[in-house]
Amino acid sequence: xxxxxxxxxxxxxxDCIVQYWDMDSMSDLGQSTFKYKDxxxxxxxxxxxxxxxxxxxxxxxxxxxxxxxxxxxxxFSILTYGAVAVPILHEFHPSxxxxxxxxxxxxxxxxxxRVWPTLQASEMPxxxxxxxxxxxxxxxxxxxxMSDSYANLDSLFASRHPDGLDKENLCYHKDEAEELAxxxxxxxxxxxxxxxxxxxxxxxxxxxxxxxxxxxxxxxxQKILSMLPMAHMYGxxxxxxxxxxxxxxxxxxxxxxxxxxxxxxxxEVKPCILIVVPLIIExxxxxxxxxxxxxxxxxxxxxxxxxxxxxxxxxxxGLTQALGGNFYEVIIGxxxxxxxxxxxxxxxxxxxxxxxxxxxxxxxxxxxxxxEQALGSCGKNVVNQELRIDSPDPANxxxxxxxxxxxxxxxxYKNEEAxxxxxxxxGWYHTGDLGVMDRQGHVFIKGxxxxxxxxxxxxxxxxxxxxxxxxxxxxxxECLVVQKGEKLEALIYPDPEQTKEMTQEEIEQLMExxxxxxxxxxxxxxxxxxxxIMKEEFEKTPKKSIKRFLYTN
Numbered sequence: 001x002x003x004x005x006x007x008x009x010x011x012x013x014x015d016c017i018v019q020y021w022d023m024d025s026m027s028d029l030g031q032s033t034f035k036y037k038d039x040x041x042x043x044x045x046x047x048x049x050x051x052x053x054x055x056x057x058x059x060x061x062x063x064x065x066x067x068x069x070x071x072x073x074x075x076f077s078i079l080t081y082g083a084v085a086v087p088i089l090h091e092f093h094p095s096x097x098x099x100x101x102x103x104x105x106x107x108x109x110x111x112x113x114r115v116w117p118t119l120q121a122s123e124m125p126x127x128x129x130x131x132x133x134x135x136x137x138x139x140x141x142x143x144x145x146m147s148d149s150y151a152n153l154d155s156l157f158a159s160r161h162p163d164g165l166d167k168e169n170l171c172y173h174k175d176e177a178e179e180l181a182x183x184x185x186x187x188x189x190x191x192x193x194x195x196x197x198x199x200x201x202x203x204x205x206x207x208x209x210x211x212x213x214x215x216x217x218x219x220x221x222q223k224i225l226s227m228l229p230m231a232h233m234y235g236x237x238x239x240x241x242x243x244x245x246x247x248x249x250x251x252x253x254x255x256x257x258x259x260x261x262x263x264x265x266x267x268e269v270k271p272c273i274l275i276v277v278p279l280i281i282e283x284x285x286x287x288x289x290x291x292x293x294x295x296x297x298x299x300x301x302x303x304x305x306x307x308x309x310x311x312x313x314x315x316x317x318g319l320t321q322a323l324g325g326n327f328y329e330v331i332i333g334x335x336x337x338x339x340x341x342x343x344x345x346x347x348x349x350x351x352x353x354x355x356x357x358x359x360x361x362x363x364x365x366x367x368x369x370x371x372e373q374a375l376g377s378c379g380k381n382v383v384n385q386e387l388r389i390d391s392p393d394p395a396n397x398x399x400x401x402x403x404x405x406x407x408x409x410x411x412x413y414k415n416e417e418a419x420x421x422x423x424x425x426x427g428w429y430h431t432g433d434l435g436v437m438d439r440q441g442h443v444f445i446k447g448x449x450x451x452x453x454x455x456x457x458x459x460x461x462x463x464x465x466x467x468x469x470x471x472x473x474x475x476x477x478e479c480l481v482v483q484k485g486e487k488l489e490a491l492i493y494p495d496p497e498q499t500k501e502m503t504q505e506e507i508e509q510l511m512e513x514x515x516x517x518x519x520x521x522x523x524x525x526x527x528x529x530x531x532x533i534m535k536e537e538f539e540k541t542p543k544k545s546i547k548r549f550l551y552t553n
Contacts, residue, residue, distance in 0.1 A: 001384055003406060006177040009204040010080055012245060018167045020220060020247045026069035029225075029251045029265055034069050039076065041165050042136075046077035048156050050108075052149030053128060057082035057173065060104045060183065064088040064097055065112020065133040067230050067252045072240060074110045074133065075230070079181055082173035086183045086195075087231035090115050096193065098123040100185050104195060104413065111139070177201040183413050184233055186359050195413030198233070202362035203241065205384045205406035209364055210242040212383055214273065217328040220247025222272040225265055225324075227253050227280075233363040234334050238275050248272065259283070263322065270326035277334040279544045281352070282341050289319055289344070316348040329370040331355055335545045336445065336464055339376065340472045346375050354378045356445065360422070360429055361385075361407040366443050377442040382407075387443070388428075394437050398446040398460070401435045402428040434462070451548060453483045455525040461488070466518075466526060473514040475499055475507070478538050482552050487529035490515065491551060493537055507533060 020036045027033040034042070055061070061078045063085065065071055078085040086104045088097055090112055101109055101124045109127055111119065113134040121130060121140045129150075130140040141147040149156065161169075175181070182198040224243050228235030243250050251269045255261050262280075293302065293315060302308045323330065333355040345352050353370040356378035357363030365387065366379035373379070381387035384406040391399025404427040411419035423429050434446045447462035455461050463481035470479045470490055478493040492511055499507050511531045519527040538546040 001406060003177040003201050006201045006204055006406065008175050009181075009200045009207070010172045010175045012204070012207070013076065013080065014170050014172045016245045016247065017170065021167050023221060023247060024249045025244060026072050026250045026252065028069050028254050029269070031254070032069065034073065037165070037167065039073050040167065040170060042070075042073045043077045043080055044161070044165055044170075045153060045157050046074065047081050048160065049146075049149050049153055050077075050081050050083065052156065053108075053143060053146040055081070055083060055107055055128070058084060058180075059108075060084045060086050060106040061108045061110070062086040062088055062101050062104060062106040063110040063133070063231070064092075064115050065090050065110065066114065066254055067226055067235075068112070068133060068254055069250075069252060070133045070136065071110070071112075071230060072244070072250070072252075074131075074136075076244075079175075080172040082175075084180050084183060086185075087236065088185065089229055089231045091229070092193075094118040094120070100193070100195075102126065104183050175200040177204075178410070180410060182362075184231075184236075184359055184362075194415060194418055196233075196359045197410040197413050198362045199410050201406045202409065203237075206237045206362050206364055207242050207245055208384060209367070209382050210238060211246065213367060213369065214242075214328070215246065218243075218246055218248055218272055221249065223249045223251055223269050224273060224275075225251050225253060225269045225271045227257055227262070228275060228277065228334075233359045234357065235275070237363060238331070259287070266322070266324040270324045272327060274323060274327050274330040276330060276332055277544050278332055278337040278341075279335070281330065281332055281345075282338055284319070284322060285341050285344065288322060289315060312348040316350050319348070319350060327351070329353055331367075333357060333378075336468070338471050339468050342375065346373075356433075356443065358429075358431055360409045360431075361403065362409070364407060365401070365403050365431070368442070374438075374440075374442040377444050379443065380441040381443070387437075389435060389437050389443075391436070395439060396436065398434040398436055398462075400449055401431045401433045401443065401445070403431065404428045448548075453481075453488070455486075459523075459525045461526050463488075466490075466522060466528070469518050469521060470514070470528075473518060475510050476514065478534070478546070480538060480546055480548065480551055481528070484530070488526065489530045489532055490528045491532050491534055491538075493534040504533070 017036045017040050023036055024033050025036045025039050061083050063071060063074055075085055086106050088100050107128050109130045110133050111130055128143040129146040132139050138150045177200055179200050180197050181200045181203055183195045184198055185193040185195050226239040228239055230236045230240050253265050329351045331353055337354055351370045353368055353373045355367040357365045364382050367382050368379035385403055386405055387403045389399040390402055391397045408429045432449050434449050435443050437443050447464040451463055453461040453463060466481045467479050470476055475494050475498050476492055477495040480491045482489055494507050515528050515531050539550055540546055
């Protein structure tokens with residue numbers, strides 16, 4: 001589709017608010033609930049505040065805080081006013097938050113109550129004001145017009161809407177397909193953050209994809225549990241924006257998702273679909289499933305055809321119930337899924353699928369319905385996008401994954417050099433990921449091109465494939481494979497629960513045993529020469545990918 005044919009996303013948003021006016025839209029789980037009409041009223045109040053404070057269309061407004069209904073409402077208020085939203089991951093270091101606010105030239109900042117005490121307003125001098133995401137209170141004002149408009153907001157709203165806000169009077173910004181909507185700063189697995197410029201066509205296109213993929217199973221009034229950070233495009237697009245436009249009731253998990261809290265929330269909400277990162281599924285399977293089926297007795301029973309089928313069905317039912325029991329499928333994305341875990345999910349008939357994307361595509365690139373999911377694949381090319389493998393033999397020789405279409409960003413904010421290095425003259429976005437694609441169109445990722453190691457005899461080594469095998473060994477919590485001269489070294493963080501009673505020497509002996517166990521399953525040029533025990537967890541991005549660049553120098 002040509003971008004000139006792309007419908008208005010904000011018109012779609014306005015239409016859905018009118019359509020679902022009296023229905024629940026967002027809830028902070030166990031706390032407050034906002035109906036669509038409540039969202040509309042809060043948006044209108046924000047628009048009045050922005051207008052009276054001198055905020056112009058195109059101005060940048062930043063948000064930094066944990067997921068919440070007020071975060072979502074503030075975000076929609078920004079877009080529907082015609083300003084540009086700058087979501088900032090609440091897990092960023094305070095200095096990063098300051099830098100992003102300044103780099104984006106943000107005029108306002110919405111901030112969560114846990115983030116605010118770590119920040120210094122003086123480090124963000126261009127801001128007109130800082131507003132609390134806890135209650136929309138004005139925390140800081142550097143502008144008289146901002147202070148006055150905030151103080152008189154109730155009377156300003158009442159004079160404009162003396163009989164209350166009527167859904168027929170909503171009038172939102174008229175967006176254009178190529179217009180900048182969001183600057184989303186990447187979480188930086190391989191380098192420092194860059195401001196990804198997301199246009200309205202990319203937001204609309206991701207919603208269009210989700211509607212075509214899921215509208216046949218999702219219905220207005222159903223519920224979803226939002227766990228992924230909304231400041232990341234994966235969570236924003238598929239746990240928030242799409243569901244809001246589809247009339248699905250979004251329940252935000254506002255607390256840290258410990259296993260106990262998560263299981264309780266899933267049982268309460270019974271989400272109609274689950275969007276997760278691999279870490280969540282892998283933890284549930286390793287803690288709740290594997291111990292039950294790896295006992296000596298169970299191993300014997302699993303070799304009996306009829307009994308094996310019954311056991312697999314019961315395991316699948318148990319895992320499904322543990323995750324709420326009401327979902328159409330679990331969509332896994334954001335990082336690679338462990339092969340052994342995926343093999344088990346496939347064998348028991350669990351309803352899962354693996355997608356692939358990038359912030360630069362807002363974020364979707366590939367997806368498949370769970371019924372068509374191919375083992376080890378991250379899906380097929382999605383609607384509104386083209387995809388190709390830059391390889392002389394895409395089915396057998398890994399090449400860089402390239403994509404172009406409506407989902408692709410405008411470029412990196414204030415960074416033309418990085419933009420030119422990432423989007424070529426023909427509009428292809430170079431993902432930096434290596435993969436192959438079979439004749440049916442299933443894409444299989446081999447690793448990051450920046451992570452690929454070169455063996456002593458010129459062989460291509462994909463560390464992610466080696467790490468996948470190491471993760472299946474005993475007592476391993478996290479691992480990273482790096483090059484040390486011409487040899488490979490595995491950095492391993494042992495499982496703290498399993499090794500808490502062990503001495504350092506015992507742990508080293510166990511890991512050496514693991515090294516000897518894994519090497520026969522690897523090509524000679526990709527075998528692990530040594531192991532280094534890590535004392536602490538690896539530093540990660542908010543989607544739980546290890547920041548490799550910190551450990552590979």
